Amino acid sequence: MKIGFYPGCSLTGSSREYNESLLAIAKGAGVELCEIEDWSCCGATAAHNLNKELSLSLPARNLALAELENMDELVVPCAACFNRLVMTQHELSEKEDLKKQVSDKLQMPLKNNIKIVNVLQFLEEHIVPRLDQLVKSPLTIDVACYYGCLLVRPQKVMKNERFEDPMLMDVIMQKLGANAIDWPFKTECCGAGFSVSKTEIVGELSGKIVRNATDRGAKAIVVACPMCHSNLDMRRPAINTYLNMKMDIPVIYITQAIALAMGLTPRQAGIQRHFVPVNLTVNR
Amino acid sequence: MSKIGVFICHCGENINATVDCARVAKTAGELEGVEYSIDYKYMCSDPGQTLIKQAIKEKGLTGVVVGSCSPRMHEPTFRKACQEAGLNPFMCEMANLREHCSWVHDKNEATTQKAIDLVRTLVEKVKLNKPLYSIKVPVTKTALVIGGGIAGIQASLDIANAGHQVILVEKDPSIGGHMSQLSETFPTLDCSQCILTPRMVEVAQHPNIKLLTYAELEKLEGSIGNFKATIRKKAKSIDENLCNGCGTCTTKCPTKKIPSEFNTGLGTRTAIYVPFPQAVPNKPVIDKENCSYYQKGKCKVCEKVCPTGAIRFDQEDELVEIEVGAVVIATGFNIMQPSEFPEYGYGKYKDVITGLQFERLASASGPTLGEIRRPSDGKIPEKIVFVACAGSRDPAKGIPYCSKICCMYTAKHAMLYQHKVHHGKSYIFYMDIRAAGKNYEEFVRRAIVDDEVNYIRGRVSKIYEENGKLIVRGVDTLLNAKPVEIEADMVVLASAAIANPGAEELAQKMHVSYDSYHFFSEAHPKLKPVETNTAGIFLAGACQAPKDIPETVSQASGAASKAIILFSKDELSRDPLIAVVNRSPAPVFSTCVGCFMCASACPYQAIGEELITNRQGKVIKKVAKVNPGLCQGCGTCVAFCRSKSIDIQGYSNEQMCAEVVALLNND
């Protein structure tokens, strides 16, 4: 089985540590990820908001490339890219004429049937079954698993049974030895694409999330989305301004948590790249 | 030879405006076997009917075709007219020249030609009609009432008071239903149990009512006037004749932590229990699922303490067969399940409760003795939020309909809360206030104006807990859709009324139809609101659709009166349009080969066996036989029979074939 890999732009830049930690655990677990040759940006919210055509053709280009490389499934760790790819696949599968138009423009065949998986689905299928052997130093802290919007919505396409209270990440964290707390902000929005243009909105929305996690005793917030991460971590000054207090709860990627539990060094997991210092040695 | 009379009705101008009635009559008159043909302005009028009657007598007609409106309209009229003139009523057929012709086509040659075709078709059919005679069926004057809530209680008392026997079957250990759980009732705020319990006692003491609690319908066979019901009496594990209801066993039972169904999980009960103090019958049952003896083989405390020796651990379910003439279904409703509200945290947060749970909190007989205390810590909530339409009018949750009772009980809940917690603040999120009923609107206004309940028009999107408060995120659509956040101590969801689990299965057992939400369907939404599609089975209360107490009681009395009307005659007369298995001279006797596939296709189990014996009494053939009391005349067996050995009177193979041939050969 050939597992394709679409990193997306963030993972080559501001979310480099997400990429590093994912590849590190895949390697550690002996799972090969094949990066799509010459992949391009999915268009993100920008194309989605301004240019309907691009919002379909950009993701479709990557799907077509993955098909050309005969990939059986495609891992898309960035939740935003994942959402765009899945939504594109969904829309094109419902509209045959549109699919043909896009395929013509790409000058590539498009079967539009590749299985697209997000990082949690990937972990569940390929890493979780091996966790028993892989976990060397269990994490013994209380964590708040934060899913954000893009992994669970729209419910009709994502088909998550517990879209108000997803549990997949919680289950993985429990397997790493951590205690995933029950909290109500799992799927609240962090402010997403407004990081640069409306930073004060991010401050408020992410602030509420950070505050609730802290209030409920979490010692770290675990995420699976570069946008969520940059808003909760890099935008901490805006958060602190909104909350009028200094919050120091760290935000880590689920892949980093696994990497650490597997005994990789914090540097291998890319922890040093965070704005909010990470110290996970606090015992419960 | 056939002597058919054809009578073409103009229906004023209704038919004649587009169909040339005179020509239809004239053309029909030329058909072979037609003795007499005429058109007339109003065939259903007295003179019109006289025309038919006279023709029957004077011309010696053997069959009649009336070309007029739909047979669904006037077939009984014209058949009766024929009968009065001495012609067997089943020798009369109708051609539908109005609904199926003149009203749906423009005036032209093709329309008249179609009318001629329709008349010719029915003429060919009627030539093959045979005189038929109504079937008389005796009536068993006992009613089966299923469900012992207020609907079943009312229906039982009405039928019993009319002098007929009633068997009331209730699945729980006590009758009383949801009404017994309610605190006070809108719009008068009288205590629910105070008005209900006298009725419950009346049922128990009525000489004409036989009460079977802890029992369920297992099977229903037969048809109107003569049903045979099998009732499963679940083992109560006590001898009811010996038990005197002293209650020693329930106080001594060591298993005490079972969530009480009656108190909607807000209180507990023992394994041997009486659901509530006023229960009828006031005798306990053992809940086998939770009893230590049944589960682990040890205990028997109840047996030791019982002064009359009434405990029977070895009791088994008992099946009893009863014969009844009518059935009233009064199985009530249920409320939507907690798992359906993930965004409201129901099931996750203890202080998010349903309206029914609030009823128990507000009830003087409830777990808090009528004080409004929240389930998590027993504190009196200072701020309480009611959410109307929790599930109702919500297609995404599978319930597009309005549950009808929530607007009123939510107003009542807020009112009761304000009466009991004077300094408290209450909020109701609502979409519309539906208060159509006597004194209902006034009641809601009182809640708003006098009791200062805050009505906020908008739905709640999410409820979550933060710092010990329930944060309710809603909206006020009347303030330019301003988002509203309330920090509440308790939230009450007016969760949707849904059909009882098992309603579908019960409907199938009784062959009554049900809607897509599993509420039982009435025979006609306007004119037959208490009848079902199955004759002799009637509906009462919320099993048909959500409804409040006054409406339920009215419908129950309606259903009861339908049963009483049925019982007012000693025998029923039914149309003889039923299936028959053919008979032929020896040695064939019948062309039926006895494969009995018709029997498995019959929806009414109306097909049985008949043994054909020779003179020495030796069985020479086993063939199918239709029970005329059970057959409803659908004809499924007829279409299925390979050798055409079974046929249906009034729609026989010959008749239908003749119609097809006549209809298609018009040149």
Add this chain to the structure above:
Amino acid sequence: MTEFEPKIIAFVCNWCTYAGADLTGTSRIKYAQNVKIVRFPCTGRIDFMLLLKSFGEGADGIIVSGCHPNDCHYTSGNFHARRRWIMFRGLLDMLGIDVRRIQYSWVSAAEGAKWADIVNSTVNTIRELGPYTEYEKVAGYLEKEAKQ
């Protein structure tokens, strides 16, 4: 040459579609005259032999209609009918009898407009398919015989 007027026979149950067609009338919704109704107690009663007979007698098209699933007055006649139609349709298709010439439908007593729509669309379909000459040729032997 006059336009081809399809001859269409409709087999309907008394409780749903017949009543639905009555409602079409009461609602004064117009439809083509080509379709003529034969009333049956239930779709369960509609024998496949009658459908066959109809083609033999020169029908260009057939409509078979009854209560929606779960709405049958006799609770299950329409379910039996549906199975029979599935099998019959498969057989006819195998034999090259044009299944497009038989329109099956569920029309309830409340669906007056749907009945008109079924009638009109069936008439249009049959109009497009033209007279059922292939079958007529086969059935024609009968007439020839009769004439001889």
Add this chain to the structure above:
Amino acid sequence: MVDKEDLSFKVSQITGVNIRECYQCGKCTAGCPVGERMDLRPSVIMRMLQSEDAALEEEILRSKSIWLCLTCETCYSRCPMELDIPKVFDYLRGKSYSEGKVNSESRDIVSFHKSFLNAVERNGRLHEMSLILDYKIHTWNLFQDVVLAPEMYSKGKLSILPERIKDRKGLARLFKYQFKKRKS
């Protein structure tokens, strides 16, 4: 002049969302993370579309709300009528943008999106540094985030040189391309 086939009709036609199904319960607004900040809240916009009033429709296209929407889909996931409000907003944004009706206070959001697409058009992948520079030039918002950049760089989160894809010709084709327009 009121065009009977105007906005609400087109919305329904193109998005497949039947505006008439909205019964104004407000659950979308109640759950919207930016509902407080919106000038026209989701349920109000739905109501305005139902009105078929050209003046109100114009107001929608010029509103801040459509640009404030985060497309978090919370409204859609909880809507009792299962109306895809985000899809409606997508359409409204597209229309507002193409007709030059973007609210002046929302131009920074649009500028950001434009800068983003510019950056992608150049290289095929997003180069965050270029994006931020481009955005700053277009909005004259030169000092925003000035503190973040050095730290990002020091943590290895900003690369100076962009990554470029090989098939830039194919990419250019996509950027030029417009779907065959439906009859409008």
Add this chain to the structure above:
Amino acid sequence: MNELIKKAVALLESDSVQVIIGYAEGTGTRTRAIFITRTADCENLIFDSRCVQNLAVYLTKSEIKKLGKPAIVAPIPVLRSILQLAVENQITENDLVVLGITPQSELVDFESFAAIEAFLSTHQIVIEEKYQETIREIKAMPVTERFAYWVKELEPCFKCYACRAACPLCYCTRCTVDNNQPQWISVASHPLGNLEWHIMRAMHLAGRCTDCEACYNACPMSIPIHLLTKNMLQDVTENFGTYGPSLDKLNTLSSFKPDDKESFIR
């Protein structure tokens, strides 16, 4: 098949049965059905691959019934027919002794019909690939061409009803084709009458036919009427799941599921 002969002798000697229905040498290389009432004739019994006639047809014939209780030599197609006849209330377990024969030509005893069903569950009806192919080809024809094909195929039929006589499931006292009130189908062997007859025959076998091919083997004109029933068999499997006679399953057409799927009802 000495074992078979021994068994037959024993059955007749003990008077457990009065007649053995089996196969014997016929003219030329063909085999024929024999009805043995005397032990002496038992040695005529044979069984080999040439014995393809479906003997179950005799179980419902009154002439055979008169001879007394039968034992029947039953290879797989016969076993299937026996089971279907049992389902249709035409025979009971006490009415006959079944001398089952496996595909390896071994003799098996069956205590009950249920045992036959259990045995047959490991020998499901399978439509051979060559027939599937032919059916696919026919169905691929344009509809008018397909109709013409069948009209032509059915043309040689002269309504000898050998197909009916050979079919174990055509046991009606009076066939509908012989019913003239009403005249359901044209009796003459012209194209319409032939078409109607074969449609009716196939429909009457819907969900019942056990694919023994006796009809086709009996047809003097070798009309491929078995393709019609094989096609129906495929339709049954496709639409309603598994196929084959079963004691506790209701017949395909006299039963239903509320969620039966179709795509053609509007």
